[in-house]
Ligand SMILES: Nc1ncnc2c1ncn2[C@@H]1O[C@H](COP(=O)(O)OP(=O)(O)OP(=O)(O)O)[C@@H](O)[C@H]1O
């Protein structure tokens with residue numbers, strides 16, 4: 001990757017020296033829960049990369065909490081809990097939700113006294129009907145396809161410490177928002193928010209998602225490799241989730257396989273790749289940390305923002 005300035009760059013070998021543990025304290029069984037569909041997370045990467053990262057995050061949350069207390073004292077206000085928000089960004093199919101679930105598991109495991117919750121920005125996509133009304137059905141995932149004002153209002157309520165904050169839910173099965181279904185975020189200590197737009201600066205907003213995140217991670221990989229992960233996932237889903245008659249892709253799954261694969265390639269070429277190049281990759285240099293992956297999702301480089 002072309003090196004963004006302003007970052008420390010570490011090989012995995014160097015990074016793992018910062019926090020060494022003798023064994024992986026999470027069982028294979030435990031990991032199964034966090035794997036996205038048919039995923040093969042490298043246990044070695046968990047040990048070498050994610051466990052040190054979780055310990056760095058522990059230090060960050062401690063100093064964040066201290067600062068909240070100090071500020072409340074200065075302002076002569078009662079101390080109150082303010083959730084620490086971790087944003088995870090990157091291309092479609094780069095592994096954001098897998099990383100987010102792994103971090104959720106490891107943070108809950110190592111920071112036992114902290115309540116960790118996870119949300120995806122998919123729920124803040126406009127429903128299909130609204131995308132059609134705006135003439136942007138083929139722009140799903142592009143900045144204009146999200147109700148960013150609603151997402152920011154949601155984050156504001158979470159930061160404000162409100163109880164039972166509702167987040168709308170998107171279903172990949174029906175390829176649309178599910179009406180009247182919500183995820184409930186209830187005063188977590190740590191909220192992980194995962195989505196392609198967590199680092200974006202939409203031109204019509206004055207406040208950005210990143211104003212609410214306290215640590216941001218960009219998952220990076222070569223776009224050719226991400227395309228292969230996108231297609232691999234599509235092939236696996238063709239044999240499983242897409243076989244459900246209510247699935248959006250059911251007709252493809254039961255029809256000509258080659259035609260379905262050609263369609264998936266077109267979606268990547270015409271929607272997800274241009275979105276990566278035009279709207280997602282340009283936000284990479286705003287992340288606090290960049291995790292770079294190579295073949296088989298194995299991490300080969302870590303960049304940590306200096307200032
Ligand atoms: N660390 C990993 N090790 C092995 N496979 C992985 C890893 N992370 C992701 N994958 C695989 O790559 C594919 C994409 O991952 P995932 O669904 O997490 O991506 P995503 O960025 O959340 O995608 P989307 O934006 O479409 O929701 C999946 O098939 C997943 O199993």
Ligand SMILES: CC(C)(CO)[C@@H](O)C(=O)NCCC(=O)O
Pocket residue numbers: 092122140141142196267268271272
């Ligand atoms: C929901 C998003 C936008 C992001 O997760 C993505 O998975 C998506 O549906 N993109 C649209 C094109 C496609 O189906 O890949």
